[in-house]
Amino acid sequence: MSTAPIEFPPPVDSAKEFVGAPTDPDDERIEVGVVIVGGGPAGLACAIRLAQLLAEDEALLESLGEVPIALVEKGRTPGSHLLSGAMMNPSALRKLFPDAAEGDWPTYGTVDKDAVYLLTRRRAFPLRPTPPPFRNHGNHVTSLAQLGRWMAERAEEAGVYLLGETAATKLLVEDGRVVGVRSGDKGRGREGEELPNFEPGSDLIAKATVLCEGTQGHLTGAAIRRFELGSDDPQQWELGVKEVWEVQRPLDRVIHTMGWPLRLGARYREFGGSFIYPMGDDRISLGLVTGLDYRDARFSVHDALQLLKGHPLVAGLIEGAKRVGWGAKTIPSGGYWARPRRLWAPGMAIVGDGAGMVNVPTLKGVHYAMHAGMFAAEAICERLKAGGSCDDLSNYADKVEGSEIDRDTYRSRNMRQPFAKGFLVGGAIANLMEISGGRFPGGRWATHDDATVDVFIGPERDYPKPDGKVTFDKLSSVFLTGNATRDDAPNHIRLQERVPLEVALMWQNMCPAQVYEVPEAELEAARVDGRLDGKREVNLAVIPSNCVQCGAITAKGGRLTPPEGGDGPNYQTT
């Protein structure tokens, strides 16, 4: 009988804590036209599209006041918290910037060759021909952190007010309508106390609020609960940890791998694989993505990535190379069924990863986020022009439903779930679905909440001891992200800190940033006859300033909330 993290829910009630009426006196509220939460591809595309539409309609622009479009971003700047593989489908960028030459895009261009391998510890078996989900012809290798910065510049040029280092901590709702968001306080101490330079947040009042918070969106989660927008199928997540390397020899193909070091047995449920993309001639992006419904408490995606680098296929690619980037982020993988059943509420729309618009088998989500952001902009403009109110944004949902976002995710709607049965069985079923264009086997394969999966403490893993040249420990990886969060910042992670060892150890190993630690004394006390007693309760140590806000903890029994604006990583190359 094992323990599942869901038995230890975090002390949080998001609908109550993070949704409420404006509290600032009228003259202190900040009025804007449209507020967009999140400076990722979804938010920036929405902002830019809005600016384009407003530029064509002066009357509408005037009606939105001094600040027609405000975008709040919790990272230092848009891009600081962005991370992805990525092989981006360029359709959205083309649509958003019809006059820009593709050579001007901040991407690394297309790659002609691709390869997929099934790995064992020492061998790499090529899968030929390349299975359809892994074909990336015409897609652009992109660093999302760089794309974010580039789009942010375009947005600012177009007149968007970009407010970096600003977290949106509360959804403002009045009479059943979303009227804006409240920005986070700054200058609180570890216990939440007000420090001498304390500055309270502000109420930002807007005619329309667009939530583009990405994976594990804070207000998105609260809004889904408050307005009961959730699907019956819970969302699931994968955790991706990636590195960027400066290499001696250029890589000429896009590579995906499956199998080792993930274990194929149903007992472990380690679903996922790695990606290796060339970034121009002198860099590569290398990452491992694993479903968070794994079971072994000792499993660590970061360390499995370090292990992967020892495989002959990968070692050859990074010989003599230097690591220049690292990061981690979760990806929603519930697909079509787990998407919120409604993408809007009066005055509000949800866009992108926050709304689960990701096609996991093909690892695509960036262009869907951008398309949806543009749909949201267009829908809002339609409503504002027609009568001024954004109470009914069903037109936004209609646009999404009539688009490739729905078509593509519907097609792969049942492809992730079978892997709960282990890699080989799951793989076989997934292949059938692919070949049949999603028709066979049909039906609705249920998703499951990752936190309901019970965990156990497996045998010690053979993760490599970091050598600082090829393999690295978590702390020096966190350092590389530019994370210099002040140590007395309030703890932004909601968690039960006294839990059975198997859950505590699972959190410790899951987190790529070493936020959670089972103190040595506690670990030793739980050792009985040389074996660890997983049921014994231990006190977890939490170091929130390490956090890179990947969101894994929310999937596995805790809750990530946005820390003070500006905190966290400052990704440059991911």
Add this chain to the structure above:
Amino acid sequence: MSILVYALHYQGEFNRNSLGAVSEGARLAGELGGEAAAAVVGGDDLTDDLCASLGRYGASKVYRARAPEGLAQPVVDVMAKVIADDGFEYALFGGGLLGFEVGAGLTARLDVGVTMEVTAVRAQDGRLVAERPILQDSAIVDVGYVGEPGIVIGRLNAFDARDGGDGAAEVVDVEVELERHSTRATMVKRGEQRGADVNIEDAGVLVAGGRGLGNAEGFELCESLADALGGAVAATRAVVDAGWYPYAAQIGQTGKTVAPKLYLAAGISGAIQHKVGMQSSEHILAINKDPNAPIFEFSDLGVVGDLNKILPKLTDAVKAKKG
């Protein structure tokens, strides 16, 4: 004359930093085939004997001027005059607050080139080249000077004082009319000690404690040893977090950066967040019971053992040695 060195004094003594600068100035002047002189500014406590003693460190001449102590701009006036009158190719400062202020002011006054935080200087083809670290000590830049004089401001304690044992410098008094703006700052109280407020960043010796101490009481061991060594106590983020020691003593990425002559790390693993705050220490001694602790990769002397056994004995031994 080749090099003019600023020497700071206080209560009848030149500080070690200045003696190092004089020694280095003398060495470099020798390589350039010239001589080094010192400039001292102050009042009655600049006796003939005291000034002449700089000869032991290699100065052949000492220019003495009467002007307010502890302020930079009068010194700029003095050095500018001496350089104008007697011609010097370089002016050298041992760092420290006044070293920087005077060196910078002189740079402006003479409209010349300056290099700061210099860790080494060498003579090359009859000219001086200053080396300074950049990018958190991950690279060293060699800097040359265009025109004369060149101003070299060393990193604090970068130059070693070399007492030649004998030699008396010629002491020359200079009359300098101070610029008007050099008279508009007045010292009200100089060198006030503030008791418990130990300045970690200036300490020559630091004994730093980490999680390996086990508990807050472990810091008593660090304090005794620091006392014996004549240094101060520092701490890692983890123990400050746990409340074992105050934040003012925290070293690291989110704390202070230090470069003492000796950094003794007790029970510290050496994660990079800590390392960046102390990696420029001249000598790093680490004590940790984990032989795999990363700190052993960059310590000069690593001791794998129980600090609870080692620290007290080490404290006694140090006290005995120092007598």
Add this chain to the structure above:
Amino acid sequence: MKICVLVKEVPDAAVEKRMDPASKRLDRSGEKNLNPFDTHAIEAAMQIREGGAVEVDEIVAVTMGPESAFRALHKAVSLGADRSVHLTDAALAGSDVCATGYALARVLEAESPDLVLLGQQSDDGECYTIGAVVADHLRMPSLTQVIRIDVRDGKLRCERQAEYGYDTVDVELPAVISVGDAINEPRYPSLKAIMGAKKKQLDTRSAADVGIEAARIGAEGSRTEVLAVNPPAQKQAGEIIEDEDTNETVERIVAWLEERKLLA
């Protein structure tokens, strides 16, 4: 009283930086921030204004930098400066400490400030010097490492950390004061102030506008030259002692300390 605060845009401290092997200069592309030490200077100006001992008519943020430096000015304004001045000119690129101080002095002269405040060092390697250079050109008294400023009787009573402890120094105005980070805890800007910063007056000046002589600035006017960029000297691999007999171990440690003159 009119206060000018000198601010600077610097590369983000936490982001790994590289030297450009071609130009042998710091690769300054990538993220830039307002120099954290300058936020202390702005806060000091605000505290003088809010302290009430003297009436502060204007706090002006001044910077010398490329086009992108306007962001540092916006940040300074969001923190309380009333307006800003941006000295920008292609001819200024590559200026060394001496040239930079000279150029800043010229633009400050045009403003006739009673007090110039700045952060004493910056995250990109310059330290403790610009204030003194500027002050000499402006012929004003100057102090660095200042951690406390009180205005009394039209003068400044400053406390600063020096070699021998804390000095208390009275300074007559006009003056240039470089502040240390221990002087205060900078405030966070309010969202309103951030959004309003774009609208505050920002004047751009070229070198010619403020009478800067071209020969004294830029790479041409530089009085130092970078000869080489090298990796640091390889540290000798350290010695490791396994403690078995603690008495012996301690003896060896003491010998090691003595050899290096650490027991003086």
